[in-house]
Amino acid sequence: MHGSIFNLLKRFVQTQYDYSTWLKLVELSGLSSADFDMNEVYPDAQIYALVGQAASMTGIPAEQLQEKFGEFLVPDLMLVYKRYVQPGWGTLEMIENTEEAMHGAVRRDAPGTRPPVLHVTRLSDKELEVQYESERRMGALAVGIIRGLATYFDEVDEIEVEPLTREDEEKVIIRVRQR
Structure with a gap:
């Protein structure tokens, strides 16, 4: 880490x-x-x-602590990676572009790091499915980051985050809906 x-x-x-x-x-x-x-x-x-x-x-519980920490991380992460964020993006667009833009930059700029792999599928205009993959088994951190993004983009009342699998697995499926 x-x-x-x-x-x-x-x-x-x-x-x-x-x-x-x-x-x-x-x-x-x-x-x-x-x-x-x-x-x-x-x-x-x-x-x-x-x-x-x-x-x-x-x-x-550890998963709950990871979620809270994930939410806490977002302002710092957004400050570090702001150059990759396009004007007009909201929570869903940010999630869609995290793997390529932010995680890609981490892999290029910090050899030896292993950020999780995110496979994001747009299910509709207002819904995403995020497949988190990492041997670290810290999907709860990803859930917290997604919730933190909703707060950051002032969409906390509009975004619903639902883990569909256990958060401590290597592969975690997370549904993100905009109401």
């Missing part, structure tokens, strides 16, 4: 709780450092340890 994700997770924990909670989370996860280099790629086991420990500490 890319170091930027760890740094955003750190900020998420500090925003929701505080810095000492982050330090305790890192310690209980068995990690040697609470700091992550933005340009490094870290073993996936480290993110699993942090999320698992956070679930234990809070009593909130």
Whole structure:
């Protein structure tokens, strides 16, 4: 997992709780450092340890924490990838173009990273099916990002996000509808 994700997770924990909670989370996860280099790629086991420990500490299921973190990520992701976003796009268009534009840029610019593969099918003018594929099994993070996009594009009351399969599988199907 890319170091930027760890740094955003750190900020998420500090925003929701505080810095000492982050330090305790890192310690209980068995990690040697609470700091992550933005340009490094870290073993996936480290993110699993942090999320698992956070679930234990809070009593909130790991999938729910991943969704909340996904929502939190969106403003930063949009800032980083704004050059790929076309004027007039909304939530559905953003999702349709994520794989080619944003994930393509990540694969080109940060060797060693492995963003999930998204297969997006337009079912109608107002409905998409997203097939998330990743050995990380973090589909809940994708669900959270989609919900965060709806908030970002001020469409939260119009967008319905429904995982059709378990969010902890390698392949997760997510239905996104605009009301």
